Amino acid sequence: MYKLNAQEVASIFQESVDGIATDLIRSHALKFSQEIESLSSPLFRWLEFRLRYVDPSPRRTVFSDKFPVSQLPVKAQEGLSQLIRVMEEGRDINPYQGRGLLKHDVSRELRGNRTNLLWADWGITHFHLDATLIPSDRYFSFPADYLAFCIVDAESVVFVDVLRHPNGDGFSDFSLLETVHRNWPAYMERFKLKGVLPGSRLSQSEIHSLREGGLSPFIVLGDSMYASPGMGITSASTPTKVTLIMNRLRETVDELARFVSEGDGQVAKTLQGIGAGAPILSLCATERGLVVYDETSKVAFSLSKLPGMEEVCDLMVPSWAIEKLLANVSLNS
Incomplete structure (x- = not known):
């Protein structure tokens, strides 16, 4: 039986968030x-x-x-x-x-x-x-x-x-x-x-x-x-509110990693029940919104209805952003 390491999962999820943000920046030509x-x-x-x-x-x-x-x-x-x-x-x-x-x-x-x-x-x-x-x-x-x-x-x-x-x-x-x-x-x-x-x-x-x-x-x-x-300007002449909200989002993603890593939690139990082997987890932006995706089992867990994840989903993947992101992926595929 495999055991997920919360710190490792958190690191992967944070990298995923930056990757999604990079894709969104490109799709909106920012x-x-x-x-x-x-x-x-x-x-x-x-x-x-x-x-x-x-x-x-x-x-x-x-x-x-x-x-x-x-x-x-x-x-x-x-x-x-x-x-x-x-x-x-x-x-x-x-x-x-x-x-x-x-x-x-x-x-x-x-x-x-x-x-x-x-x-x-x-x-x-x-x-x-x-x-x-x-x-x-x-x-x-x-x-x-x-x-x-x-x-x-x-x-x-x-x-x-x-x-x-x-x-x-x-x-x-x-x-x-x-x-x-x-x-x-x-x-x-x-x-x-x-x-x-x-x-x-x-x-x-x-x-x-x-x-x-x-x-x-x-x-x-x-x-x-x-x-x-x-909320004012930081010493770098950037919006203070963006810094505060980004920090809060990062903390929520770390909490999500701890939740996902719990051995008796829903995600771990589901993956163990499938029996596909050690999971390879990440966060992905899909037409269903933000999901936890396991590369090993090809199973995705939607986060849009998970308590505490509403703000992260709205900030990262509102419907209008997902539509543009997926359209951009289709054009480039």
Whole structure:
């Protein structure tokens, strides 16, 4: 009777996760130069994209007191109306995020292009307001003169403001947070620092420079101080939330390895019952989602319904990512 070693299985599973992430990076044509060795984790690169990508699903739309936007050009208004419609109908709104969704590269030398710093720091995503039909041979919308700045979650899209497309430090416009605070104080209360006296407010250019340098300044609103709603920037100018979620995912995969290695557990019992010999296990992305696969017996164990694995499956292999990954494999086979 064979016995699985939990540490060895964990090591194999972690390698599998990186392999799956590498395949996903390629299938989505994500820029990944790996110029900086310490920032070249395939899993980190995939998660940075995965967390910014908005899953196609119907969402309710909520508007700040900036709406309706006064004196908005007709073309921008048409783009806004179309964007709202696409969001409410649950169609893919990612083409309106802009090419940075694919081209920002956490592993590159140039700090300012490692991620979307506004999203990483304040949790605000911007969308281009262009109503022009996107040609079939391209994915992204045409660049627009005006952008919608939004906070997106699983069920809703909060429209904070529409502004003319900024450049450089314009993406550190403090009026965006002032609007969020004024309209949704309960949301901002979650980030309020208790017992901390506010200092002076930083300028737009100062916030921008600090972000690029790997610092997330605290936020001064009224007589209170707040942490970053987007969880902020690491010293490498990458999103802190990606680091935290990646670490949590790694820990869950280690827990899965311990579960699989239990001699009296479901996986071990099933494999022993088959009697195909010592198992050769790995994690694989399949049309059934994420599975534990045994090369020896050719048996796969689906993880989508296993308690505690929901987040890992959603982060690694959401349905839209699996479809593209398998389509890419078919094209290359």
